[in-house]
Amino acid sequence: GAVVSQHPSRVICKSGTSVKIECRSLDFQATTMFWYRQFPKQSLMLMATSNEGSKATYEQGVEKDKFLINHASLTLSTLTVTSAHPEDSSFYICSASRGQPNSPLHFGNGTRLTVT
Amino acid sequence: QKEVEQNSGPLSVPEGAIASLNCTYSDRGSQSFFWYRQYSGKSPELIMSIYSNGDKEDGRFTAQLNKASQYVSLLIRDSQPSDSATYLCAVNGGGSNYKLTFGKGTLLTVNP
Numbered sequence: 759g760a761v762v763s764q765h766p767s768r769v770i771c772k773s774g775t776s777v778k779i780e781c782r783s784l785d786f787q788a789t790t791m792f793w794y795r796q797f798p799k800q801s802l803m804l805m806a807t808s809n810e811g812s813k814a815t816y817e818q819g820v821e822k823d824k825f826l827i828n829h830a831s832l833t834l835s836t837l838t839v840t841s842a843h844p845e846d847s848s849f850y851i852c853s854a855s856r857g858q859p860n861s862p863l864h865f866g867n868g869t870r871l872t873v874t
Numbered sequence: 875q876k877e878v879e880q881n882s883g884p885l886s887v888p889e890g891a892i893a894s895l896n897c898t899y900s901d902r903g904s905q906s907f908f909w910y911r912q913y914s915g916k917s918p919e920l921i922m923s924i925y926s927n928g929d930k931e932d933g934r935f936t937a938q939l940n941k942a943s944q945y946v947s948l949l950i951r952d953s954q955p956s957d958s959a960t961y962l963c964a965v966n967g968g969g970s971n972y973k974l975t976f977g978k979g980t981l982l983t984v985n986p
Binding site for chain 1: 905906908910915916917918919920923925962964966972973974976977978979
């Protein structure tokens, strides 16, 4: 099956610093990747759609200057949380599509971010 | 706006029973449907996909789709405590847009 690797799995950072999260598709090329955020006991919230070679599409209410997304290759998308604050502490999950019509999304293992 | 609705639960069933999870969607043009399982603190994992009306069985899991009623369900036979998780229904509108619309999930608890 498809494998999506996400790194790091857990990160603790100080308020004001930036954190980069990587998402890689290991056995397929992903023209489109998606970034989600999930707070405890809440549902998945789509943050943005990452498109290889073009700008990401952000969902309403998500600050594009705070959550920088780069999709420089067909197998790698990165999410950088800039100037992190405690309220950014959350579970960040990436997912990728094989790019075939009606194909499912495959999720990475997620990154638990704690901002102190 | 495309919507996917699930009963948030919690749904509690005894071990060995059948768990029935339901989902309705608003976009009549939706073409593909997925069930994901999410354990607490983990990311979602795909357990079933269904594309045409009727039933699709995979081990203890059966997905059912009724496009006329805009309804998709997941049955888990012989429920085990390890099935305790949140089950997410996801719908794809088709075409070149790979974005899935997720329901909020149903929390299932299987009691030993």
